[in-house]
Amino acid sequence: MVSQRFQPDTPVDEERRESVFGRRAGERMLHRLVELGIALSSEQNISKLLEMILLEAKDICNADGGTLYLVTEDHQGLSFQIMRNDSLDIAMGGTTNKEIPFPPLPLFHEGQPNLNNVASAVFHNQKVVNIADAYEEQSFDFSGTKSFDANTGYRSKSFLTVPMINKDREVIGVLQLINARDDADEVHSFPVSLQPIIEALTSQAAVSLENQQLIAAQKELWDALIQMLASSIDDKSPYTGGHCQRVPEITKMLVGEACKAEYGIFADFDLSDDQWYELHVAAWLHDCGKVTTPEYVVDKASKLETIYNRIHEVRTRFEVVRRDAEIKYLKRCLDGADEAVAKAEFEEELALLEEEFAFVATANVGGEFMEDADVERLHQIGERKWTRHFDKQLGLSPVEALAAKANPAARPPVEEPLLGDLVEHQVGKYNRGELYNLSIRRGTLTAEERDTINDHISVTIKMLESLPFPRKMKNVPEIAGGHHEKMDGTGYPRGLKRDEMSIPARVMAIADIFEALTAADRPYKKAKTISESLRIMSFMCRDHHIDPDLFELFLRSEVWKSYAEQFLLSTQIDEVKIEDYLPDPALLSDR
Template sequence: MQELNQTQVAQRLDQLIELSVQLGSNHDTDSLLQRILTVAKGMTNADGGTLYRPSDDKRHLEFHILINDTLGIHQGGASGVAITAPGIPLFDAGGDKNLDAVAAYAAHFGLSVNIEDVYKADVFNFSGMVKFDQLRNYRTQSILTVPLRDHEHELVGVLQLINAKDADGGEIRAFSPTDQRFIEALAAQAAVALTHQRLIAQLEELLESLVNLINIGIDEKSPYTGRHCQFVPELTMMLAEAVHNTETGPLADFRMTDGDRKELWLAGLLHDCGKITTPVHVVDKATKLETIFDRIAMIDTRFEVLLRDAEIAALKRQLAAGGDAAASAAIAAELAQTQATLRDERDFIRFANIGGEGMKPEDQERVRRIGARRWVGPDQVERDFFDADELLNLTIKFGTLTDTERKIINNHISMSIKMLEALPWPKHLKNVPEYAGGHHERMDGKGYPRGLTRDQMSVQARLMAIADIFEALTAKDRPYKKGKMLSESLRILGHFSLNGHIDPDLFDIFIRSKIYLEFAHKNMDEKQIDAIDESKIPGYTP
């Protein structure tokens, strides 16, 4: 049996040290596993090797990489060639451990198995290997099978090498005890690296699950916000990729790694996480008078009271007229006019309650005149038709929120930043709070909550602002507005690029790369997608 000289031992130690460095820096599982198998083969001068991974249900060993130099086989791993061989069962039909297969035996007992000649061994069932040899005119002789286990003694994989070759003549030889010790050392390092990767993957999975959990909570609280939390990160990444691919202009140097993409994606998912603290009656306020219910019904009731009182008063006057037909007709005509006026005012208030892009000053004044009417409530106390809060809400100029309610809504971004900055983000995700917290800032410093200017913001935060606004403009599921047509949304966004609201360079890429159109066809109602003449979009030069 060939033993190693000092030079060969030193070379193998160098290989182990080099592999240790690579295992610590390699984050691609397939290339990592292939490197492990390649080093193991080279270290023992083996003709072939296989790396098995346990199946998800832990009942099979599945081929992950299969290499044989003589047969020119390289399947699985980073090769891109699928492995067609079936896995090795770890248990039989009765649920007992499978101890016939050498790889399964090593997996169950955590022991290395070193066989000099499989055709002379009578401990394991090598019928599958013999069949493999017959089909390919090959001769498997020596085998070294080593389990990979983590710090909790959990099976991570099984490494199997076949046909160690003599360094001088190339004759097939047995794997020496020294070979076995080196491969066991390598397997221990590999198990640590794989466990490290698995733990990182599990932590990232847990983080994404927690992010989704927050969004589920927001979605359950307000289905309108849930859609927004889904589409903003999607649109953010679409625009980010377009900027990444830009080769000219002020943003030509912007590039993202896969890690940068993951960081931005998480920021997009979390950009409105603070809304979990916003009261539902404010988030979902569909009309001006809505609180936990729409108070327009109370206003309607008051109008019915005025209509009833007017009719009662007219009937009393007609009775007092003592059958004077002319007087009775005049009273009836006056009643009809009064009731028509009341019904017109009721319809106007119903319309005013809906909210919109802007309420005219004369309409606000009309609301105040109607509110000054007097009526007698159930408590027989005479009062103004609208109380102060109703009058305040019904005269809201834009949308359905009062200034106080808008501050509550706007506070969600401060809460988002506070929540995100409280988390111990790892180095590769440290920018999530800044990216997520900047989507309501403006390029001219008039945004909130920090009043940042363009130079104080990252590209990622600036492009998320565009995604946030465009999604909000086009969304048709908001309780307080209809989704705008695509052309109108682009016109508004274009004006925003001119008045210092959004980044004009990013807006240029948004239009030039047709991101708006791709998103529209994927997520907007087709009825909202009208013809677009890009030459007429404000702030954009084709």
């Protein structure tokens, strides 16, 4: 008697077993699609995403080759993105870094949909096309395929062409597989049973691809906006043009060297792709607060400059005083005075006026330092009197008129000082007094104007902290807002010390200083050579203003040289011996 365990299967048992096997195969395929969907949704690199789509579809159908097209921006063609063919060993596009040399497939001919090509027809009809043998197909033009086969010895036979349709029912690409193979490596038609699976894959892929394209478009827009803002700040002042664009270059160079270094504070330092982008944004926006800084403060190239250089007003007064002296001389002659004596006294007065105006004009230009004696002489010159004959309360703006009404001027004619610090010179927090400004000891900015310049960093931090940066970019305000801090805590605006700042923030301080020292577009200083700039920075390092480890890396890696070759004038590039500027080893971190 035969054991029941080894009895042959009945037809019902066979059917049940095939059903179970089929169900299990379907479950495995479903599981694979779920895993693939997760992978597609997490992939952020569009080239890798496209490659994954094609390779997975190709693997599911055991296809010999395939091409993935994307709709061009003008929606007039299908551009080749990925090409693979196992038999011909072709791998182009995607991560291969090999460009596909073929032009986009046209979607239209003379304004009408191109339905001759199978890929473009699939785009227009939004339907899958499964072709058993291209050489026997009459509905589409395969002359290009046949020409390709003739040149390569290949035989293109079966085609499965699937539209990639997004959630808005728009075709954003086309997936085409070529030559399905069986286990014996024989080419056959693509099984109809696999079409729903490939359609499901392309549907998932279309959504993932569209999401990544939207993210890429948003990133491109964001980059364009921050660069537009930086450029507008540079364009706001003809004297700081390019600063916001050059500082990021130095910053990225030095941070790159810090990532490569494997000693000291750099041993565990590295940046992910997200952190590199965070640095990119911070560097471009490091001076965004300058958008609120008055132009006349940013551009102030002389002490009396506001919207224009007020030395012209002062010169006009000197002209009036000169004319008064000439009138006095002529009246004396008419009154019978000794003409020779009167003329000598007149010429002496003219010489003094010319010398005094030259002194005032020179003081207006600004310099390294103004002595006490020079300030005293300015006040003496300012005490000269000139006579005003016209009402200075006429022709005022509404704001000026209100101030004049509160402090009415004496009615003309009236004698006034040649140089004055008058009530109308008080404008908000600014003192535009002529003597006050001409007496600036160093440079061209008053204390209030310097505070306004310095305040741009506080405004920068305030602006950046108000933006809803994603978690991956939460450090942008800290990196961008630290470039005026000093390692000893005497910087601004927060008085941070070295250990309270990230390495990228400390890098930005060095980048900002080196760019400012070597800039050739400043009205108030001559562009310094590399050696002059590095010497100044070595003093700043010694005084604990910049990070010594980063400054040493800046010198040894020759970031200064790479930057100079790209951005500096040839006259600024002189001989440099970095040993002359290296920090004292005692200042450096343990190695």
